[in-house]
Amino acid sequence: MAPSFLSIAKFVEAILRRIFSSSGLSLQTLSIDSETTIQYWGPATSENKQKPSLLLLHGFGPSAVWQWNRQVKKLSIYFRLYIPDLVFFGGSTTTSFRSDENRSEMFQASCMGRLMEKLGVERYSVVGTSYGGFVAYNMAKMMPGKVEKVVLASSGVNLRRSDNEAFIARAKCHGIVEVMLPSSAADLRRLSGMISSRKLDYVPDFVLNDFCQVF
Numbered sequence: 001m002a003p004s005f006l007s008i009a010k011f012v013e014a015i016l017r018r019i020f021s022s023s024g025l026s027l028q029t030l031s032i033d034s035e036t037t038i039q040y041w042g043p044a045t046s047e048n049k050q051k052p053s054l055l056l057l058h059g060f061g062p063s064a065v066w067q068w069n070r071q072v073k074k075l076s077i078y079f080r081l082y083i084p085d086l087v088f089f090g091g092s093t094t095t096s097f098r099s100d101e102n103r104s105e106m107f108q109a110s111c112m113g114r115l116m117e118k119l120g121v122e123r124y125s126v127v128g129t130s131y132g133g134f135v136a137y138n139m140a141k142m143m144p145g146k147v148e149k150v151v152l153a154s155s156g157v158n159l160r161r162s163d164n165e166a167f168i169a170r171a172k173c174h175g176i177v178e179v180m181l182p183s184s185a186a187d188l189r190r191l192s193g194m195i196s197s198r199k200l201d202y203v204p205d206f207v208l209n210d211f212c213q214v215f
Helices: 008-022 064-068 072-078 105-118 131-142 161-171 176-180 185-195 205-214
Strands: 025-031 036-043 053-057 080-084 124-129 147-153
Touching (some): 008 025, 008 064, 008 072, 008 205, 036 064, 036 105, 053 072, 053 105, 105 131, 124 131, 131 147, 161 176, 185 205
Parallel strands (some): 053 080, 124 147
Antiparallel strands (some): 025 036, 036 080
């Protein structure tokens, strides 16, 4: 991986962080228990508590700043925003590996609920995109007294096993991890071609490899 001062991905990330900061948010961390720490963007001040609280949950892939940068400015006008990195993504970590359950959407939902509880936010709405939608869906089921409204964007919460198998077959891979965790420019082009209308054919390999390493 290139040094940070030569990394295009790091440079772009710095710009995205400025967008979040200029929207009245600051990057914070909070330990929700003895094993799990959540990194999140939250209100930089205690002002405007009359605004409704909104939790934004990102999808599978890079950290939250990459996935909510187009929405954060507008939404911050109307809501007190809380935008965490899900556990195992970005700066959110856990040392709890007792079972596969800790890699599930239910575990993620529980962690996000505990984050909001630790922050003293009693009622809030949730927007989840892609994988974040699975987490938001489970939060609504597990915490109906706290979650007011839920928006699911591009989230196949009713997917069947056969749907994943068909996706893997189209990608000509051996497993979903090989598709969703690109480690090279070729892998990233393949993933982009399957999930987006934007093609990466003209982006140089060294740029895509840099993004793979940073993500």
